[in-house]
Each structure stands twice: as structure tokens, then as C-alpha cells.
Amino acid sequence: MSHLKLTDVSKDYGHVQVLKHINLDIVSGEFMVFVGPSGSGKSTLLRTIAGLETITGGTLEIDGEVVNHRAPSKRGIAMVFQSYALYPHMNVFDNMAYALKIANESKDEIKRKVEAAAETLQLSKYLKRLPGQLSGGQRQRVAIGRAIVRDPKVFLFDEPLSNLDAALRVATRLQIAKLHQEMSKSTMIYVTHDQVEAMTLADRICVLRDGMLEQVGTPMELYENPQSLFVAGFIGSPKMNFFNGAIAGKYGAETLGVRPEHLEISDREGSWSGKVIHQENLGSDNFIYIDMGGEEPVVVRADGASHYTTGAPISIAPMANKTYRFDKAGKPIKG
Amino acid sequence: MTTAVEQAPAIPRASTGRPSWLAGLTLGRALTHLALLVLVLIWTLPTAGLLISSLRDKDQLAVSGWWTALTTSETQGVTRIGTAEAQVEEGGRYFIRGNVFGTDTNKTVTAFGLSNAAPGAEPAGGSVEMTDGGAITVQADGAFEWASDAPFAHTRGPRIFYVSAIAPRFTIDNYIEVLTASGVGRSFINSFTVTIPATIIPILIAAFAAYALAWMRFPFRGLIVALVVGLLVVPLQMSLIPLLSLYNDIAKLFGATDGKTYLGVWLAHTAFGLPLAIYLLRNYMAGLPREIMESARIDGASHFKIFTTMVLPLSFPALASFSIFQFLWVWNDLLVAMVFLGAQQDKLVLTGKLVSLLGSRGNNWEILTAGAFVTIVVPLIVFFALQRYFVRGLLAGSVK
Numbered sequence: 001m002s003h004l005k006l007t008d009v010s011k012d013y014g015h016v017q018v019l020k021h022i023n024l025d026i027v028s029g030e031f032m033v034f035v036g037p038s039g040s041g042k043s044t045l046l047r048t049i050a051g052l053e054t055i056t057g058g059t060l061e062i063d064g065e066v067v068n069h070r071a072p073s074k075r076g077i078a079m080v081f082q083s084y085a086l087y088p089h090m091n092v093f094d095n096m097a098y099a100l101k102i103a104n105e106s107k108d109e110i111k112r113k114v115e116a117a118a119e120t121l122q123l124s125k126y127l128k129r130l131p132g133q134l135s136g137g138q139r140q141r142v143a144i145g146r147a148i149v150r151d152p153k154v155f156l157f158d159e160p161l162s163n164l165d166a167a168l169r170v171a172t173r174l175q176i177a178k179l180h181q182e183m184s185k186s187t188m189i190y191v192t193h194d195q196v197e198a199m200t201l202a203d204r205i206c207v208l209r210d211g212m213l214e215q216v217g218t219p220m221e222l223y224e225n226p227q228s229l230f231v232a233g234f235i236g237s238p239k240m241n242f243f244n245g246a247i248a249g250k251y252g253a254e255t256l257g258v259r260p261e262h263l264e265i266s267d268r269e270g271s272w273s274g275k276v277i278h279q280e281n282l283g284s285d286n287f288i289y290i291d292m293g294g295e296e297p298v299v300v301r302a303d304g305a306s307h308y309t310t311g312a313p314i315s316i317a318p319m320a321n322k323t324y325r326f327d328k329a330g331k332p333i334k335g
Numbered sequence: 336m337t338t339a340v341e342q343a344p345a346i347p348r349a350s351t352g353r354p355s356w357l358a359g360l361t362l363g364r365a366l367t368h369l370a371l372l373v374l375v376l377i378w379t380l381p382t383a384g385l386l387i388s389s390l391r392d393k394d395q396l397a398v399s400g401w402w403t404a405l406t407t408s409e410t411q412g413v414t415r416i417g418t419a420e421a422q423v424e425e426g427g428r429y430f431i432r433g434n435v436f437g438t439d440t441n442k443t444v445t446a447f448g449l450s451n452a453a454p455g456a457e458p459a460g461g462s463v464e465m466t467d468g469g470a471i472t473v474q475a476d477g478a479f480e481w482a483s484d485a486p487f488a489h490t491r492g493p494r495i496f497y498v499s500a501i502a503p504r505f506t507i508d509n510y511i512e513v514l515t516a517s518g519v520g521r522s523f524i525n526s527f528t529v530t531i532p533a534t535i536i537p538i539l540i541a542a543f544a545a546y547a548l549a550w551m552r553f554p555f556r557g558l559i560v561a562l563v564v565g566l567l568v569v570p571l572q573m574s575l576i577p578l579l580s581l582y583n584d585i586a587k588l589f590g591a592t593d594g595k596t597y598l599g600v601w602l603a604h605t606a607f608g609l610p611l612a613i614y615l616l617r618n619y620m621a622g623l624p625r626e627i628m629e630s631a632r633i634d635g636a637s638h639f640k641i642f643t644t645m646v647l648p649l650s651f652p653a654l655a656s657f658s659i660f661q662f663l664w665v666w667n668d669l670l671v672a673m674v675f676l677g678a679q680q681d682k683l684v685l686t687g688k689l690v691s692l693l694g695s696r697g698n699n700w701e702i703l704t705a706g707a708f709v710t711i712v713v714p715l716i717v718f719f720a721l722q723r724y725f726v727r728g729l730l731a732g733s734v735k
Binding site: 082 | 624627631635640644
């Protein structure tokens with residue numbers, strides 16, 4: 001059991017408010033991902049949960065107990081840092097055993113737990129090595145192993161993959177997903193700015209902006225039903241196209257949003273015309289950048305086999321019922 | 336998690352026509368190397384000279400420089416041959432025998448003569464006619480034989496002048512003399528008694544203080560750091576006498592009859608060393624990655640545990656460099672030791688002993704060179720023992 005409840009949590013440094021009245025329930029065994037642009041307060045929120053930052057307003061409860069002033073080590077949490085934060089003068093075994101030694105566990109117990117964790121993470125061969133002798137991916141696994149051996153109620157991940165190269169990132173992402181399945185009782189909270197990680201890993205995603213919660217929901221909810229212009233633009237890749245002025249006006253909205261995958265190339269009635277300025281063919285898909293006179297080009301997803309000449313005129317139209325309408329305040333218009 | 340990486344084909348290097356060791360040589364690099372060479376020479380030459388001088392025979396040291404130590408040196412000498420009483424008769428001939436060097440054996444005669452003006456008139460092994468009759472032969476090893484057909488009758492032995500070569504001779508006699516007879520040995524031990532605690536005590540205190548100032552949150556922390564930096568510029572001479580009188584008052588308060596103890600000099604050196612130590616260590620510790628401390632905190636480590644298991648091992652380069660600074664400073668210090676220990680013979684430190692040797696035996700070069708080398712050999716050992724901790728990369732693999 002590890003149910004986290006944040007009630008009206010605020011954090012300020014002097015006059016700068018970093019977190020503004022955050023209310024959030026994270027249920028036991030859930031994989032919760034905090035996403036947001038840099039400076040949105042997602043890392044600060046994680047650190048207040050860890051106890052590395054004090055909470056200046058509101059309460060944080062773990063399993064019904066208020067833990068605002070409890071030391072980090074007494075909260076039953078483990079944290080994996082972006083920079084790994086391995087202890088450079090200790091070998092892999094000692095890195096993983098450090099918390100257990102402080103907790104005064106018996107030598108046999110420590111050995112058993114560390115070796116079990118090393119086994120799961122394929123680190124058994126490297127137990128005697130120093131962190132400096134490991135590759136980036138191995139270091140990240142040691143950092144995860146250090147969290148696992150403590151058998152925490154809550155795992156906190158602070159952008160754990162951002163220092164890895166693309167191939168390793170995918171592999172480690174899979175490993176974390178597997179870990180979540182194996183430790184189904186542990187709650188995991190994961191901070192990232194990469195929305196692919198968020199979409200693929202999360203049970204629920206929490207989008208933060210300027211220290212405030214924008215929206216909390218499952219990845220599909222956020223994708224299909226964004227509750228603000230910001231979330232609509234943040235979730236999905238490539239990002240949603242926004243249209244203002246006359247085009248939006250026709251739909252009775254201040255801003256009209258259409259995802260690249262919901263635009264089709266057609267010259268039927270009511271289509272919009274522009275000029276191809278660039279295309280990115282990924283093999284399966286071909287993303288076409290179209291200049292329609294707006295500040296940013298409009299992106300359309302077309303079939304990978306298609307080809308469009310740069311500079312050629314083109315007509316596009318949104319698919320039926322696949323448009324998002326937003327009012328002046330950036331809130332969606334229902335109906 | 337393995338990825339197959341295809342080996343890129345080796346790109347053939349364009350030949351530049353210069354030998355490979357010259358390829359990377361540029362004017363800037365050559366100048367750097369030259370400057371380095373000059374620096375090395377400036378440092379090593381006097382040290383080498385001191386070492387060589389201290390190992391030379393004291394007679395040779397008095398007449399020639401250390402750079403001649405490996406070559407044979409020449410000196411002139413004179414000896415007076417025995418009178419007629421020393422003659423022996425063998426087979427009707429009369430001889431006077433002896434050795435020009437007496438018992439000294441490390442010299443050889445290269446030439447000899449009978450007058451002061453021409454001491455090298457005849458090469459060794461040759462013979463010269465004597466005015467008192469007969470002829471004298473001097474061998475290379477200094478043995479001479481004056482032979483005559485008639486008995487000798489002279490009452491005053493004639494003089495023989497000779498040129499002798501002294502073979503280079505190295506000896507540790509100077510050190511033995513310095514360490515035993517001159518009281519330098521005692522001072523050596525005194526210096527250690529002062530230096531070792533005066534190095535360890537400030538490090539112990541400063542490491543704790545530096546950790547607190549770097550990683551613990553408490554009011555006026557910044558002010559204390561500023562104060563420490565301010566103390567760095569207080570000249571020692573300014574505070575020395577007030578400190579001494581304060582210290583003597585406290586000593587009297589505790590009923591001590593003599594304020595001049597080792598404890599006093601330890602405390603004085605600790606006090607003078609602390610600002611630099613705290614400043615140096617705090618800056619180093621503040622540069623350690625924050626995540627390591629946070630991770631240790633989440634792992635359940637207390638501040639004390641973080642200090643002993645994380646910060647101390649990772650701060651070894653800073654601790655080592657400060658140890659060297661403090662050790663050298665205390666070892667070479669004269670002023671503080673003189674003020675707080677005085678010039679009593681049984682507590683005189685090595686620097687003080689050298690000063691007194693300069694006064695009392697200023698002409699005995701062999702004592703001074705050996706004494707000086709004894710003084711610098713300890714800092715050298717300390718430096719070479721700790722220099723391997725100056726390596727970078729102690730934090731490798733921790734973050735990124």
C-alpha cells in the first residue's frame with residue numbers, strides 16, 4: 001500500500017512561487033508521470049515528495065499519514081537521479097548496499113538483496129567495478145538497482161533517461177516498464193520532459209505548467225480530450241497545428257486545433273491551400289510542412305510512399321470530428 | 336543491450352614528410368617545454384648541489400665546488416723529511432724512508448720537487464739529486480726513499496714539495512656528525528613533535544567546519560564564511576604578541592609555571608592555519624555534486640555519516656594539498672616556534688638549530704649543507720608521498 005495524497009501543496013523560495021496549490025491523488029501501484037516544459041516545477045514537485053525540499057503550504061500524505069516534516073529516508077521512498085548520483089569511490093556492490101548498511105541489516109541479507117537486484121538488472125558481472133569503469137547505461141542501471149534493493153513504497157525517477165543516447169533510452173525505458181510490472185505494489189513517479197516517455201510509460205500523466213496542474217489523466221484521455229490549449233500542444237508528436245482568425249472563426253472558435261494525423265490532402269470543398277516548404281520522410285510516414293501564411297508551418301502526416309515537391313501548391317482539409325475548438329481563455333468548447 | 340558497431344575503415348593519413356615525433360611540435364609547444372625545462376633546472380640544480388655537497392669529503396668541500404665532485408682535484412703539499420737520526424744502513428748504503436702523506440691514503444702524488452717555486456719539477460717515480468748528498472725518489476703512493484752512499488749527517492730535514500691528486504670521495508660522515516654531535520638529531524625530533532600535531536589538528540577541525548559551511552543550512556552561514564575569508568588576510572606578526580600574552584595569562588590561570596610548551600605551539604599553528612584550511616576545504620566540498628549528498632540522505636545517512644562516508648573520501652585531494660601546505664609551513668616556520676617554544680636547547684626546532692649553527696659553526700660547510708639537507712628531505716618525502724592524490728578524476732562515474 002502506498003497511496004500518495006497531495007493537498008494544496010505550495011512551494012515558494014522567498015517571493016518566487018514554484019508550486020501553486022497542487023491537489024493530486026496518486027493511488028497505490030500507479031505509474032504517474034509528471035511532464036511539463038523546463039521551469040514548470042515538475043522536478044520541484046518530485047523533490048518535495050522526496051523530502052529534499054520543504055513544503056511551504058499544504059500537506060503531503062503517504063498512506064494517510066502527513067509526512068511534511070519527515071526525513072527523506074523515513075518516507076519509504078527511493079529516488080533515481082538524472083545524473084545517476086552514484087557514489088564514485090564505492091564499487092557497484094557498495095553503492096547498492098549503502099542504504100542497507102545504514103539500516104543495519106545483516107551481511108547475509110545485504111548480500112542476498114544486492115545480488116538479487118543485480119541479477120534483475122544484468123549487473124552481476126560488474127559488482128566489483130567502480131562507477132567510473134561503467135558505461136552510461138550500466139551506471140543508470142546501478143542507480144535503479146540502488147533504488148530497488150531498498151524495496152521502497154514509492155519510486156521517484158527524475159528524468160532518468162535524459163543522459164542516455166537514443167538506443168539506450170529505448171532499452172532502459174523498456175526495462176523500467178518491466179520493473180513496474182514486476183513490482184506492481186510500488187507506486188512510481190516519473191519526471192520527464194519527453195512526451196514519448198510519458199505516453200509509453202504512464203498509467204496517468206500529470207501535465208504541469210508554471211507550477212500549476214494543467215491536467216491529469218491517462219495518456220489517451222490527454223491525447224483525445226485535452227482540457228487546455230497548452231495540453232493539446234504539449235501531448236502528441238509532431239505537435240498539434242493551431243489555426244487562428246478566419247479558419248477558426250468558421251468553426252466558431254478562437255483557436256482551432258488539428259493534429260497532423262487528422263489532416264488529409266484533398267481539394268474538396270472548404271479545404272485550405274498552402275505551399276509545401278519541407279518534407280521529412282521517416283519511411284512509414286511522411287511529414288509535410290506547409291506554409292499557410294501563419295507564424296509556424298502546418299504539419300501534415302501523409303503516407304510514407306508519397307512524395308511532394310517543395311514549393312508546390314497543396315490543399316489540405318481536416319477529417320470530420322477530429323478538430324479541437326478552444327475559446328479565448330484556451331479552454332475547449334464543448335459540443 | 337549490445338549493439339553491433341561496424342568498424343569504420345581506417346582513413347589513410349596524408350604523409351607530411353616529417354618524422355612522427357616532430358609532427359605535433361609547434362612554436363608554442365616548444366616554448367612551453369623550454370619554460371618547463373628552465374623551471375625544473377632552477378629547482379633541481381641547487382637541490383642537487385646541496386645534496387652532493389653534503390655527501391662530499393669535508394676537506395674537498397672546503398676547496399672546490401660541488402660540480403667538481405666527480406673529478407680528481409689537485410692540491411699542493413709540503414712535507415719535511417726526517418733528519419740523519421732516521422737513517423738506516425743496508426748493504427753499505429744509507430736510506431731515509433717514509434711517506435709524504437703520513438697515514439692519509441686517498442691521495443696520490445703526481446709530481447714533486449725540492450723548491451717552493453717548482454713543486455712539480457719531477458714526475459712521481461723519478462729521482463732528484465739532493466744538496467745534502469744522494470738522491471730522493473717519491474712514488475705515486477707517497478712513499479719516498481732517500482738513498483746515499485755516505486751516511487747522512489744533516490740535523491734539519493729538507494722539505495719536499497709535491498703535487499697530489501685527491502680522488503673523489505663520498506661519505507655520510509657529515510650526516511652522522513650532524514645528527515649526533517651537533518644536536519641536530521634532537522632538533523629533528525622536536526620539529527616532528529611540533530609539525531605532526533600542528534598539521535593534523537587543523538585538518539580535523541577544518542574538515543568538520545568546511546562540511547558544515549558547505550552543506551548544512553543554518554543562520555549566518557554566509558557571514559561566517561565571509562569572516563573566515565577576512566581572517567585569511569590578517570598578518571601573523573600582528574597577532575603574534577597579543578596571542579602570546581593571552582596564552583600566557585591563560586596558562587597562569589591554570590597554574591602552569593612555564594607557558595612555553597608544545598601544546599602552545601600546536602594551538603598557535605592550528606589557529607594560524609585554520610582560515611586557509613576552512614576556506615580551501617569548504618570551496619572544494621561545496622563543489623562536490625549535490626545529488627550525491629541528496630542520494631545519501633534518501634538512503635538514510637545522517638550528516639555525520641555523509642561526512643565520513645562521502646565527503647571525506649571524496650575530498651582527499653583537498654585534504655592532501657592542505658596537509659602539504661600546512662606541513663611545509665610549520666616545518667619551515669621559525670617565528671612562531673621561537674615565540675611559543677623559545678630557544679631552550681631541548682625544545683629547539685630544526686630551523687632554530689640551523690640558525691644557531693650558522694652562528695657557531697658558520698665555517699663548517701659540511702655541517703651546514705648536511706643540516707640543510709636534513710631539513711628539506713622531510714618536506715620532500717611528504718610531498719612525494721601525497722602528490723599522487725593530486726590526480727583529477729576522483730569523481731569519475733558519479734554524475735554524467
